[in-house]
Amino acid sequence: MNTFGKLYSFTSFGESHGVAIGGVIDGIPPRCSIDLDRVQLELDRRRPGQSSVTTQRSESDRLNILSGLYNGLTTGTPIGFVVQNSDYHSRDYSTLERLYRPSHADYTYQAKYGIRDPRGGGRSSARENIARVVAGAFARQVLECEGIKIYAYTSQVGNIRLHSDYTRYNPDLIDNNAVRCPHPEAAQLMIDLINNVKSKGDTVGGVVTCVIKGAPSGLGEPIYDKLQAMLASAMLSINAAKGFDYGMGFEGCSQLGSEMIDNFRPGPTTSSNHSGGIQGGISTGCQDIYFRVAFKPVATLLQPVDTIDIDGNPATLHMTGRHDPCVLPRAVPVVEAMACCVMLDALLQRRARQ
Amino acid sequence: MNTFGKLYSFTSFGESHGVAIGGVIDGIPPRCSIDLDRVQLELDRRRPGQSSVTTQRSESDRLNILSGLYNGLTTGTPIGFVVQNSDYHSRDYSTLERLYRPSHADYTYQAKYGIRDPRGGGRSSARENIARVVAGAFARQVLECEGIKIYAYTSQVGNIRLHSDYTRYNPDLIDNNAVRCPHPEAAQLMIDLINNVKSKGDTVGGVVTCVIKGAPSGLGEPIYDKLQAMLASAMLSINAAKGFDYGMGFEGCSQLGSEMIDNFRPGPTTSSNHSGGIQGGISTGCQDIYFRVAFKPVATLLQPVDTIDIDGNPATLHMTGRHDPCVLPRAVPVVEAMACCVMLDALLQRRARQ
């Protein structure tokens, strides 16, 4: 189904090369002032064609709000929105009616539905992220009124990786470069790597790190909707995401308990934050929340690849056109958006019980 | 909230040292023959006191089914079940009314609810897993009729880790040792490590790998309830879980697209399975699904630890009693159970659209 969230939710629609991408945001608290320019700015961060390390599709992605605001304030009613599709090159995809791109959704959509829209990947295209980014940008403005700030950055591309301690990096530097990495030298290495990979028609993966500051205690349900479970579900719903961990995550599982324990101190505060700001599924309120999302290298290679056609016969696929050699730079705003949606949903769920 | 799943769901209740743990399984297809001895066997695999590497609490954990079966067959009505609590040592926890255990749920429950049941961790105890294991054991028997098999094993304890290629290991060997590791020599090293750590009052983390064989194509919703998102949410809802990845996961994100792509071949089949059996959020049906779950070292140390009391003053906590030095062996059946629940839910959702 195409709805995400429980009390703050959004429902999206749209195919890459259909008429439009859009959605409905539901459950936003009333009387919030929304700066639509800032929402558009988030869309622009996701937009293709920003730099040499992203696809050159020049989509304008202008947001149209159809409902839910009155004199610039939310009314508590749903926000309908639409972004028209334009500048798409259907000719790039003409052979895809007969061939399944390996490691894409072509084959599985066909298997699930017995039909698929082959134009630009149809519904499986990353253009669907537009709806996420809009919903996240609305949520962010509500969260900021509650003192909650969320940012993400590229912490790894290929084998170039930052230290796992996010406190070493200044979030103000993230948008200073094309890969959205707050360490300028590492950023340049990442850009060089991506350009090198791109020149060979290849692609490369990486990791996004996300930090949530100012979350109050008590967010998250203790058993099945643990805050980390909500975040994991959100992150693994992003195209190309392959993994999620929070706090010390996979790295911490080779450690001892005495190394990983976060002792409480008066405040309350803790001597360390290996837990990632969540204990027993619930935010502590006295620690930052942080997590990582792994993204695979994009499967759209500009090299000949072996595959099969819709009749099951062997075939060779020659992809052309404009594609991302690395999703990381444009994944950053999507990770932030999904984190914003989860946190607002958790905040509203907490209010219901207070 | 305490319900997991959409079309195949279960709702659980119970505190560690309350009257009972139990739950309600809903949505199980009718006319399935259920072998209750096999369900009990799964509970026994989760039970404490199995070996020197798990806690010595000797709970019998006898399953009582209260509804939903008639002449050994499911009727389509809900399965109510209860496991009585017994043999608990309330004295072990008497000081915990005043002190917050670091990196446990004591503080966050208090912050969220303004009240908590301090006996044995109350609702946050791993005894809640009993409900998951029962629901998973029922789901497994339905899945087996559909040709779907699920197994998990300990693939890492501390720094002792198996190769990431699960096909190297024979699942029949998993239950041959106390850590549930299919590689006998590695298993012995893991056991030695756990015993060593335990002797120092410390604990250690690790990783569980899970494999799903025989899943048909078309499972998983393509956008927000991607199959991997459902699995991630399920796994991150398990106590002490800190991370999830599937296919080549975090390891694959440092690779090139040309290395990670799974080319289609007639069959259809694929030349490799870096995707982990899921593409575009939907099972391919021609590959195994596999994923990893990271577990932190348990935070219950048998060493003095610094903390605060409920008035916010510094305090020292001296935990005694019987605790797991490593959750991995007992996490294996829980990971399997949650995977079974997710897969049956996805299967029923797919049926609705066929």
Next chain:
Amino acid sequence: MNTFGKLYSFTSFGESHGVAIGGVIDGIPPRCSIDLDRVQLELDRRRPGQSSVTTQRSESDRLNILSGLYNGLTTGTPIGFVVQNSDYHSRDYSTLERLYRPSHADYTYQAKYGIRDPRGGGRSSARENIARVVAGAFARQVLECEGIKIYAYTSQVGNIRLHSDYTRYNPDLIDNNAVRCPHPEAAQLMIDLINNVKSKGDTVGGVVTCVIKGAPSGLGEPIYDKLQAMLASAMLSINAAKGFDYGMGFEGCSQLGSEMIDNFRPGPTTSSNHSGGIQGGISTGCQDIYFRVAFKPVATLLQPVDTIDIDGNPATLHMTGRHDPCVLPRAVPVVEAMACCVMLDALLQRRARQ
């Protein structure tokens, strides 16, 4: 599925002649003091064998609470509960394995599931109401702390009916007679009618009226979960319920707008309450909410009735045993319970948005 409610929910299980009826209450606010004797009292009001006008099955229906309370207070964790089945007469139902009772659920359960538990109606039995009554009794105690009071009464049996203006009747008189009608003379006529009908092996239907006092404004979602839609769904989920209306309901639809309009007056208050306390799907907070539920005559006649057997052949059914000649008296506490659950759910949903 077997869960009712969104933020305050309960999940039930159990068949009439299985081991037990029970359920799980989820989402109850923490730190509420619960008087379990009052919960048992509600169960006793639903219990069969209370009077000559109800079935003589003498079930004790003792409530066992398994979780969720600590020192008499709710902890915010789920309330598991069980009521053991006893004193059932399986012999009464022995022929029902082969015959479908007309206007019962036997045939439709068989058609839906391909299997059914024929003992006492199995899951379709009114014993399932036990779970509703328990969940409602917990909700009622929370609502009372918010100043919300809910009562219901029998307003019609056969052609004996009270005036539609509930303000004419004193709720303190409801439980003074066996039919739960607050008008003593009408109550006696209803009892006489039921006894007369019963003596002929026949049954009779009626109407329950329910009143909610003290509800704050703002309860109910304005579009699809209008407060009246939530109440209608709850009431039509009760066995034998055939209709629901609120405010002036069916009677009001033959009137003019000028007769039905509730003019606002300072306070705010209204000149009348034809709306039934809800406008645009949302409680006004300045009017009582009231509604009616129609119940059909029970289909279990103690007369020979024509039917078919499971092979489709004509047959005659001779029902014996102890059955309600009229469900109204025992439906009253069930209507109240469902109303309590809906109102608490709506209250929690409202809190999330404040």
Next chain:
Amino acid sequence: MNTFGKLYSFTSFGESHGVAIGGVIDGIPPRCSIDLDRVQLELDRRRPGQSSVTTQRSESDRLNILSGLYNGLTTGTPIGFVVQNSDYHSRDYSTLERLYRPSHADYTYQAKYGIRDPRGGGRSSARENIARVVAGAFARQVLECEGIKIYAYTSQVGNIRLHSDYTRYNPDLIDNNAVRCPHPEAAQLMIDLINNVKSKGDTVGGVVTCVIKGAPSGLGEPIYDKLQAMLASAMLSINAAKGFDYGMGFEGCSQLGSEMIDNFRPGPTTSSNHSGGIQGGISTGCQDIYFRVAFKPVATLLQPVDTIDIDGNPATLHMTGRHDPCVLPRAVPVVEAMACCVMLDALLQRRARQ
């Protein structure tokens, strides 16, 4: 929240005098051929300005489909749609920023959200029905492939009412007159009544009867999502609806069990259909389903009415403009639409269990 349905669902957005009304249909089965002209035809049936007995607002209500279809077939992905608002007369509503219309949603929206869009009733306007009608029209085309037909008609206006036996009336005659009543003489009386009431600036209520033919057995969940509970929730979510009953409903509750029982006969069939095609919450498959929905007289009178202003002071409201003197004619397609949505949802839920 603004989503209706579980497996077949739709989410709507839009205010009466905002940019557009629209929504997202989710869960429609793939590979269904959709005739968009027929969808538009349903919208035209709901459209204002059709006749002298409805409002004269001349909205064109042209449907724009934005996604989810490929070569005229559903792809299993969500259907986004938008209907632009036009020809609205904001001047009609200018005084409503300060006055609460009695028995409308103005006051309760303000109480719930602390803000409201006063233009044309904002979100509470009946224009929201556009989304329902579109979702219903898509569902209807899927249902027809399964042999399920749904129709509704005006069975009562004021005190002019048809016989409760729907089989007496020919559905082909429904759209032959302005009130959508299949009995020509009664239709003329209804039209005369409405015109008479309208000439006095007053309004009048009535009843819609709906019939579902061809439903298979097994639709509806047996306990809380009984088919009648789903239908009741759907119908009571329609603006101005005040009541719902099915089968013999309120009328049947004054009868004896021996009069109301539907005896089974070989086929299987039944000797009568007092149950309304549903037993134990589940469709029988061998009877028509039928139900009634009561609609109050519209509260928008073209007479001076007493009310209060937003400061709580007494005021007199003089409504002008174009309003429906009776909602019944335009309620008929909305009742049908909601019935179609419920039935398709129930059908998909049933498929999941087969």
